[in-house]
Amino acid sequence: MIQIEQLTKRYGAFTAVDEITFTARPGRVTGFLGPNGAGKSTAMRMMVGLTTPTSGTATVLGRPYRALPTPSRHVGVMLDATAQHAGRTGRETLLLAAIMAGMSRGQVDHALERVGLTAREADRRVGNYSLGMRQRLGLAGALIGNPQVLVLDEPANGLDPAGIRWMRGLLRDFAADGGTVLLSSHLLHEVEQIAQDLVMIGRGRIVAHGTKEELLSGTGTVVDSPDRGRLGTLLDAAGWKPQARPEGGFVAEASAEDIARQALSEQLLITELRTAGGGGLEEMFLQLTADDAREGVTGHERSAA
Ligand SMILES: Nc1ncnc2c1ncn2[C@@H]1O[C@H](COP(=O)(O)OP(=O)(O)OP(=O)(O)O)[C@@H](O)[C@H]1O
Ligand SMILES: [Mg+2]
Structure with a gap:
């Protein structure tokens, strides 16, 4: 369970996340959907203690992330798959994650198998991985502590269609076993296929949220x-x-x-x-994207003037 209440982040006069409130429930995949720059990553960083909120609260399993003992045993996090240490092999990366989570070495092979990375791939340096391989490795790292909650920022980014189908199955199974999954995306159709609940954010504010059926019908x-x-x-x-x-x-x-x-x-x-x-949701989403694009142009003109 992830509970977000009135969560807000301001950078100077700019509000990146504006009083968002929602709950990601156990047994469900919750899609966090919004156009580029909507505030998804900022909100997720606040959920896992990497960015301090200006106001409001985020709790995971009833506590702030930072108050969880050995957080990776409870919450698997993947925020930026491209940020992994390029010089380490995939296996070394996971071994470190396993040690930090207090898990046995045996978990590394199990996690590799779960995300479909071969032993040969695991022994290559991460710097030489494709984006899809990095996403798989990131997911393996998130899963290694056997958590009940997953927080994943754009996990499908860089995956090929087979990879997306595979990930959908993995996350559905994780939720079916009682886990909580929160994943972000800027693609409506991708989220529609994976998530049961949807939270749509635009310019820092929640513009729609509910079950997929409610929102699409x-x-x-x-x-x-x-x-x-x-x-x-x-x-x-x-x-x-x-x-x-x-x-x-x-x-x-x-x-x-x-x-x-x-x-x-x-x-x-x-x-x-x-x-x-589903036209309503799609139109709302396109409208959000269009508004943001227009605003970007205006901002550019202003700064050029
Ligand atoms: N450290 C920071 N300082 C100033 N502004 C920031 C900072 N971090 C994020 N922002 C701004 O907050 C807004 C939301 O950014 P965020 O990365 O959360 O969006 P996003 O929804 O994850 O977008 P994307 O789909 O492109 O990943 C953007 O306008 C961004 O420029
Ligand atoms: Mg982002």
């Missing part, structure tokens, strides 16, 4: 017509609160059948009609 219906003006009036008159979509048409709060019947009775041609489904 948007209640609205997408509808479009060549005569958008009449369609909007019809939906509005029926009290279905039409929202114009950037790509055209509307999302309305009514079933597809109710909308179809109303349009038929008013002889209005409908060219698109479907349940909004």
Whole structure:
């Protein structure tokens, strides 16, 4: 269990993480989703005691990370797989991690096997590893203390499709055995495939969170017509609160059948009609990304002026 309450990090006047509150529960994989620069890594660093919060709290298994005895026996952490010591071999890296966790040497082979690194690969220097191999090694290091909680920052980054499928299985099994997994990603579809719960963050703030089903099963219906003006009036008159979509048409709060019947009775041609489904979440995410991109451009112009 990871409990985050009102967690905030400011760097001078800039707020990187803004009063976020959520819980990652045991037995579930929680996806921490947000565009680049949203504050995911900063929040995760605060969870594992590497960055001091400006305010708010983060506890793992009921205690602040720093108060856990032998933390790696409770929480497996992988924040930046590229930051591993380049001169050591994979095996040496894991051996050190095992010693620090107070685990036996035998755990090293077990961990290597669990992440699919061969003995030959384990004896190569980490500096010569591909990004995917580093991710596997990082995951092995996180698992070595046999923890109940995993905190993983962009673990799928650099993995090929087979690697992503493998990792999904590993994390699902870990959660199915009662473990808590929190993983970040800037890719909605990647998180959708792995996580059961989602927390979406944009510019330091949580913009949506809940189970994947709750978030993806948007209640609205997408509808479009060549005569958008009449369609909007019809939906509005029926009290279905039409929202114009950037790509055209509307999302309305009514079933597809109710909308179809109303349009038929008013002889209005409908060219698109479907349940909004996951579109709501995807659109929210794209909107976040677009807003941030625009803001980046403005900031650039300002500093150049
Ligand atoms: N030490 C720091 N000093 C100043 N600003 C920082 C510092 N660390 C992070 N930031 C800023 O905080 C914001 C959030 O950064 P963070 O790395 O947490 O984002 P992220 O969601 O992990 O992004 P990405 O998907 O690119 O990894 C960014 O604007 C970043 O520049
Ligand atoms: Mg990050």
